[in-house]
Amino acid sequence: MAISKALADELEKRRAVALEGGGKKKADDRHAKGRMTARERLGALYSKGTFQEFGLHAQHKTRHFGMADKVIPTDGVITGTGFIDGRPVAAFSQDFGVVGGSLGEVHAKKICNALDHAGKAGVPVVGFNDSGGARIQEGVGALSGYGQVFYRNVQLSGVVPQISVIAGPCAGGAAYSPALTDFIIMTREHASMFICGPEVIRAVTGQVCTMDEIGSAQAHASVSGNIHFIAENDAHAVALVHRLLSFLPSNNMMDPPHRIEPDLKIVDDVVLDELVPDDPKKPYDCREVIKRLADEADFLEVMEQFAANIVIGFGRVGGVVVGFVANQPTVKAGTLDIDASDKAARFVRFCNVYNIPIVTLVDVPGFLPGINEERRGIIRHGAKMLFAYASATVPKITVIMRKAYGGAYLAMCSEDMGADRVIAWPTAEIAVMGAEGAVNILYRKEMAEADDKVAKAKELADEYRTQFATPYLSAGMLAVHDIIQPRETKSAIALTLRGLMSKRETRPPKKHGNIPL
Ligand code: HXC
Numbered sequence: 001m002a003i004s005k006a007l008a009d010e011l012e013k014r015r016a017v018a019l020e021g022g023g024k025k026k027a028d029d030r031h032a033k034g035r036m037t038a039r040e041r042l043g044a045l046y047s048k049g050t051f052q053e054f055g056l057h058a059q060h061k062t063r064h065f066g067m068a069d070k071v072i073p074t075d076g077v078i079t080g081t082g083f084i085d086g087r088p089v090a091a092f093s094q095d096f097g098v099v100g101g102s103l104g105e106v107h108a109k110k111i112c113n114a115l116d117h118a119g120k121a122g123v124p125v126v127g128f129n130d131s132g133g134a135r136i137q138e139g140v141g142a143l144s145g146y147g148q149v150f151y152r153n154v155q156l157s158g159v160v161p162q163i164s165v166i167a168g169p170c171a172g173g174a175a176y177s178p179a180l181t182d183f184i185i186m187t188r189e190h191a192s193m194f195i196c197g198p199e200v201i202r203a204v205t206g207q208v209c210t211m212d213e214i215g216s217a218q219a220h221a222s223v224s225g226n227i228h229f230i231a232e233n234d235a236h237a238v239a240l241v242h243r244l245l246s247f248l249p250s251n252n253m254m255d256p257p258h259r260i261e262p263d264l265k266i267v268d269d270v271v272l273d274e275l276v277p278d279d280p281k282k283p284y285d286c287r288e289v290i291k292r293l294a295d296e297a298d299f300l301e302v303m304e305q306f307a308a309n310i311v312i313g314f315g316r317v318g319g320v321v322v323g324f325v326a327n328q329p330t331v332k333a334g335t336l337d338i339d340a341s342d343k344a345a346r347f348v349r350f351c352n353v354y355n356i357p358i359v360t361l362v363d364v365p366g367f368l369p370g371i372n373e374e375r376r377g378i379i380r381h382g383a384k385m386l387f388a389y390a391s392a393t394v395p396k397i398t399v400i401m402r403k404a405y406g407g408a409y410l411a412m413c414s415e416d417m418g419a420d421r422v423i424a425w426p427t428a429e430i431a432v433m434g435a436e437g438a439v440n441i442l443y444r445k446e447m448a449e450a451d452d453k454v455a456k457a458k459e460l461a462d463e464y465r466t467q468f469a470t471p472y473l474s475a476g477m478l479a480v481h482d483i484i485q486p487r488e489t490k491s492a493i494a495l496t497l498r499g500l501m502s503k504r505e506t507r508p509p510k511k512h513g514n515i516p517l
Contacts, residue, residue, distance in 0.1 A: 034233060292490065367382055394503070
């Protein structure tokens with residue numbers, strides 16, 4: 001018995017209305033601004049022909065404010081699954097063209113279904129946020145909807161990677177859903193994210209500001225640290241999602257997508273011998289070192305503009321996906337401060353939860369001295385790094401290139417903090433503090449009595465350096481496992497990673513540790 005024409009037509013008619021979304025005029029307006037519609041974003045996200053939609057026929061249940069007969073196609077959000085590079089991924093895309101992409105009960109339920117599916121199937125989830133926030137006509141039902149989304153974001157944290165794209169407004173409490181996910185990509189124009197906008201700030205506090213200052217992609221990438229990547233437009237945002245996913249496993253029970261060839265052919269890289277100056281005061285860009293170590297110099301830097309004194313990101317070494325953490329001597333001399341500690345600690349925890357080994361490149365003069373740092377709680381924030389590294393059970397390889405002083409030496413994953421392998425270059429200096437600082441404390445009396453204080457300080461500092469400005473003392477104590485020429489670094493890391501692929505490290509059962517937040 002064939003399906004009747006009337007039934008088939010009815011389906012096509014309903015499909016057409018739903019697929020039309022906010023209509024042609026709204027879509028044209030978007031295109032005129034160089035933006036994609038919600039459906040086009042999913043089209044770009046997924047390999048052609050792989051998208052399966054859930055809830056195309058969803059309808060809101062609101063009866064107030066003359067909404068009873070109002071048709072809201074897809075209830076303002078498109079959800080489903082599809083494939084990216086052959087791997088299944090769940091997604092939702094809020095449709096600003098349909099009641100401003102505002103979130104009501106059914107809209108929230110659709111997002112929750114996508115999140116639940118991601119959790120059950122063990123697949124990443126990508127959310128395009130482009131919404132006026134809670135649907136005002138639905139009142140507490142909309143707030144409750146947000147609560148249900150937040151709850152699921154938290155349940156999925158550490159289970160499947162969650163990536164948020166902010167591609168339009170993301171206002172008020174709505175911003176907390178992306179904030180609960182692993183990565184936020186925000187388009188440079190047309191996107192904003194804030195808890196209280198300029199109007200509210202002015203009305204309540206009298207402070208005057210612009211949206212650019214508080215809610216733009218640039219502000220979040222460089223000042224607040226709320227986002228991880230800026231995208232130039234929608235297509236770039238999708239490209240960044242693809243690139244990010246290329247380093248991530250689908251869930252916490254899987255390995256990341258390594259590309260391991262049976263033969264490891266890594267030749268010495270003499271450029272590394274020259275890249276880092278012997279003189280510990282001379283800066284260099286640590287990204288150049290990372291790119292020498294990463295296969296095909298392919299390094300995806302995360303949070304490039306925020307706390308630039310530490311560099312984090314993904315790459316592969318000898319085919320193995322790793323997370324790099326490196327001090328950046330060109331910014332604040334590579335010291336660790338509050339923001340750098342927060343940035344690195346969260347990244348280490350992300351790598352750990354998704355089975356991504358961590359390669360730490362050390363050249364750190366210490367924690368940043370300063371009244372602000374002390375008063376804002378550098379103790380608490382710096383402790384996050386210690387906590388994150390010590391609790392990470394993935395393979396951890398530390399390369400000490402030059403300075404490794406004081407608490408920062410430990411915070412950059414020393415042997416005592418659980419590094420599986422610590423490799424040092426001959427230029428490594430591992431000490432409680434730098435020579436000049438140490439001499440001032442150790443030899444205060446001698447310095448006071450010296451006729452030529454400058455010469456005396458230099459003499460004592462040189463003596464201190466001969467003692468400590470070398471990795472051999474640490475190697476003698478087994479805090480450094482090997483000292484290598486810089487040129488040998490990539491093969492040393494690659495071999496060590498392969499040797500650690502089956503690493504198992506168990507910890508006492510507990511609900512969770514109490515990381516200083
Ligand atoms: C219902 C909404 C809406 C909302 C927008 N619309 N936001 N409908 N609830 N929250 C509708 C508009 O009525 C309009 O409908 C259409 O979407 C497009 O909106 P415009 O205002 O015409 O667009 P634009 O000029 O681009 O301005 C976008 C905007 C503005 C800046 C986002 O719409 C706005 O300020 N919206 C309200 C933002 C807000 O305060 N939301 C609550 C945040 S608090 P028509 O029919 O004309 O096309 C929140 C709480 C979450 O979300 C709490 C979680 C714990």
